[in-house]
Amino acid sequence: MAGLAHAGVGLAAKRFAPDVPLGVLLVGAYAIDIVWGVFFAVGVEHFGATTTNPWSHGLFMALVWSGVAVLIAQRCCHNWRTSVIIGLLVFSHWMVDFIAHPMTAVFPGDAGLPLFFEGSPTVGLGGWSTQLGVNIGEYGTLVVGLVIYLWTRHKLQRDKKLRAPA
Ligand SMILES: [Zn+2]
Structure with missing residues (x-):
């Protein structure tokens, strides 16, 4: 869960993996929730506070899913540095x-994340655990991520212009 904060991390990841399209970075940031969606669809995991979704x-x-992401990314982009960044992005979730x-504050009775x-x-x-924490955590992370993304994109476009022949 923690919906918007993951988008913020995905946006910020552009700074470290400028060659990777933003859509791929966002999928990476939400990959663990996508895995959850698959397990939810087949009835293995559930929604709400009483379930820990291990x-x-x-x-x-x-950690396993992050390792899988590294291997998939390496097959696609053949660049270990980018692949490891994508793995770290998946683990950032x-x-x-x-x-x-x-x-x-969102799910009373939520116990946290299982180790195994x-x-x-x-x-x-x-x-x-408080509404203030939710607001700062969700919107704060999203805004910081968006600023890093826009700044990175601005820098990439400027570099491209500098490299283009006059
Ligand atoms: Zn999640």
Whole structure:
């Protein structure tokens, strides 16, 4: 979860992977939620506070999905640096959710993120446990990410103009 904050991280990632289209970066930032959507569709994971969704949002599986993302990116772009950045971007989803959960302002009773699978300890810093925390965390991250993205795009366009023959 933590909807807008992930978009902020995806936007900011442009700074570190300027060759990767923004759409791909946003998919990377939300990849763990996309995995959750697949598990939700087949009935393995659920929506709400009483479920910890370990197959998508557990620390162990988040590391696995990030590793899978590195391998997929490497197959597509043949650039290890970019592939590792995409892997880190996928893992950033877990980090943001770790800061956000337990999101008791949004889901009262939320326990946090599992380290491994069902029944394992759950962790989280509780950044989204107040409405103020939700607002700062979601909109603040989105705005900072957007500023970094626009600044990066401006710089890329300027560099392109400098390189073009007069
Ligand atoms: Zn999530």
